[in-house]
Amino acid sequence: xxxxxxxxxxxxxxxxxxxxxxxxxxxxxxxxxxxxxxxxxxxxxxxxxxxxxxxxxxxxxxxxxxxxxxxxxxxxxxxxxxxxxxxxxxxxxxxxxxxxxxxxxxxxxxxxxxxxxxxxxxxxxxxxxxxxxxxxxxxxxxxxxxxxxxxxxxxxxxxxxxxxxxxxxxxxxxxxxxxxxxxxxxxxxxxxxxxxxxxxxxxxxxxxxxxxxxxxxxxxxxxxxxxxxxxxxxxxxxxxxxxxxxxxxxxxxxxxxxxxxxxxxxxxxxxxxxxxxxxxxxxxxxxxxxxxx
DNA sequence: CCACTAACCTGTAGGC
DNA sequence: TGCCTACAGGTTAGTG
Numbered sequence: 001x002x003x004x005x006x007x008x009x010x011x012x013x014x015x016x017x018x019x020x021x022x023x024x025x026x027x028x029x030x031x032x033x034x035x036x037x038x039x040x041x042x043x044x045x046x047x048x049x050x051x052x053x054x055x056x057x058x059x060x061x062x063x064x065x066x067x068x069x070x071x072x073x074x075x076x077x078x079x080x081x082x083x084x085x086x087x088x089x090x091x092x093x094x095x096x097x098x099x100x101x102x103x104x105x106x107x108x109x110x111x112x113x114x115x116x117x118x119x120x121x122x123x124x125x126x127x128x129x130x131x132x133x134x135x136x137x138x139x140x141x142x143x144x145x146x147x148x149x150x151x152x153x154x155x156x157x158x159x160x161x162x163x164x165x166x167x168x169x170x171x172x173x174x175x176x177x178x179x180x181x182x183x184x185x186x187x188x189x190x191x192x193x194x195x196x197x198x199x200x201x202x203x204x205x206x207x208x209x210x211x212x213x214x215x216x217x218x219x220x221x222x223x224x225x226x227x228x229x230x231x232x233x234x235x236x237x238x239x240x241x242x243x244x245x246x247x248x249x250x251x252x253x254x255x256x257x258x259x260x261x262x263x264x265x266x267x268x269x270x271x272x273x274x275x276x277x278x279x280x281x282x283x284x285x286x287x288x289x290x291x292x293x
Numbered sequence: 294c295c296a297c298t299a300a301c302c303t304g305t306a307g308g309c
Numbered sequence: 310t311g312c313c314t315a316c317a318g319g320t321t322a323g324t325g
Contacts, residue, residue, distance in 0.1 A: 034320080239318065
């Protein structure tokens with residue numbers, strides 16, 4: 001489901017409710033998602049206060065009062081939602097609204113302004129996973145990630161260094177989280193279209209002999225940044241099931257130039273191309289064969 | 294190290 | 310309607 005803009009949208013939806021909230025209770029409805037929950041996971045969250053939220057690439061990070069960080073990756077179908085807790089008669093006993101099939105994790109939160117709420121993690125395919133660690137350097141998931149595309153250290157020079165000698169096609173190179181962190185199948189196609197670069201072009205072709213980035217690589221760095229910024233502003237993309245935490249859908253999908261637009265005319269001004277779909281390492285790539293070279 | 298494939302798991306859309 | 314296949318926003322493990 002979620003690439004960088006969707007994960008950032010989720011974070012922004014969670015932040016106002018969870019920041020400052022104390023975790024009163026943790027329920028794991030199974031012992032694993034894609035991977036087992038780490039040892040002592042539920043116990044370590046219980047009683048802690050979520051101080052701040054952050055995002056690195058496609059990872060959500062919850063900084064806890066205990067000094068630890070709770071990490072969550074949404075995989076393809078992971079989502080968070082809030083649910084009211086309905087109290088039963090006398091008091092103290094309640095029915096948590098966690099009856100849905102794929103609700104795997106429930107956190108009972110005592111929030112500063114919104115009372116007691118359940119925060120529910122749901123994930124049909126269970127490609128998501130969670131982790132807990134003291135320092136970011138201790139997390140194998142964060143290790144080796146490339147620069148944040150919207151951060152200061154991301155630029156064409158940085159990309160050139162990583163593309164140097166790379167025979168892999170641009171599509172694969174941009175999907176590689178060690179090169180740039182946070183792009184996925186949608187935004188790779190979109191960024192390449194913005195820069196008029198063919199997804200099949202070997203990555204090294206965009207690096208000059210001197211090791212400097214070509215003009216086209218500069219254009220690509222811009223394309224990556226602008227498409228992500230615009231998508232975040234639009235609240236992400238909703239294709240099948242992506243929902244922000246409040247249940248609303250993003251609307252960037254209406255502005256896709258190529259993704260999921262096979263057979264449609266290329267939106268580049270003056271271009272008469274028709275969007276094509278090809279398979280690259282088993283996944284769909286969309287591009288314009290006329291204005292992307 | 295690089296490049297590619299299969300695997301993980303469930304749901305849905307489309308063809309017949 | 311049912312059955313079957315292909316495909317879906319991601320990452321890791323295994324192969325050569």
